[in-house]
Amino acid sequence: MAKFFASFHFHLVLLSLCSVCILDSAGEGNNQGELKYCVAKPSTSDEALLENIDYVCREQGIKGCETFQKDSNPCYSPNTPVNHASQAMNLYYQAKGRHDFNCDFKDTGLITITPPSYGGCYYAYNQTA
Incomplete structure (x- = not known):
C-alpha cells in the first residue's frame, strides 16, 4: 500500500510539473503565428481615443x-474616434511585435483574433512580428 501511494505521489508531482511547463510556454510573448489584432474598447471616452491616435501617429510616428x-x-469611414483609434492602436501593436502589453493603452485596448477588417478597409497585420 505504501508503495502505491509513493508511486501515486511521484506521478502527481510529475503531472503538476508538466502542467506548469505547458502553462508557462503559453505565456505572453510575441505570439508569432497567431492572428491577433488590437482594437479600442467601445466604452472608452472620445478624449482617451483621440489621445491614443495622437500618441501613435504623432509621438511615435507609426506609418x-x-x-x-x-x-x-476606405478606412476613413465610419469617421468616429473608436474606429480611427482602433486602426491606430492596431498599427502600433503590429509594429511593436504583437506583445499583449503593446495593446494596453492605459487599459483602453482589446486584443482580438477576429480580423476587424470591413468593406475595403483591411487592418494591418505584420507577419514578421
Whole structure:
C-alpha cells in the first residue's frame, strides 16, 4: 500500500510539473503565428481615443495612419474616434511585435483574433512580428 501511494505521489508531482511547463510556454510573448489584432474598447471616452491616435501617429510616428485620416481612403469611414483609434492602436501593436502589453493603452485596448477588417478597409497585420 505504501508503495502505491509513493508511486501515486511521484506521478502527481510529475503531472503538476508538466502542467506548469505547458502553462508557462503559453505565456505572453510575441505570439508569432497567431492572428491577433488590437482594437479600442467601445466604452472608452472620445478624449482617451483621440489621445491614443495622437500618441501613435504623432509621438511615435507609426506609418499607416494616413489610411484612416484621409476621407478618400476606405478606412476613413465610419469617421468616429473608436474606429480611427482602433486602426491606430492596431498599427502600433503590429509594429511593436504583437506583445499583449503593446495593446494596453492605459487599459483602453482589446486584443482580438477576429480580423476587424470591413468593406475595403483591411487592418494591418505584420507577419514578421
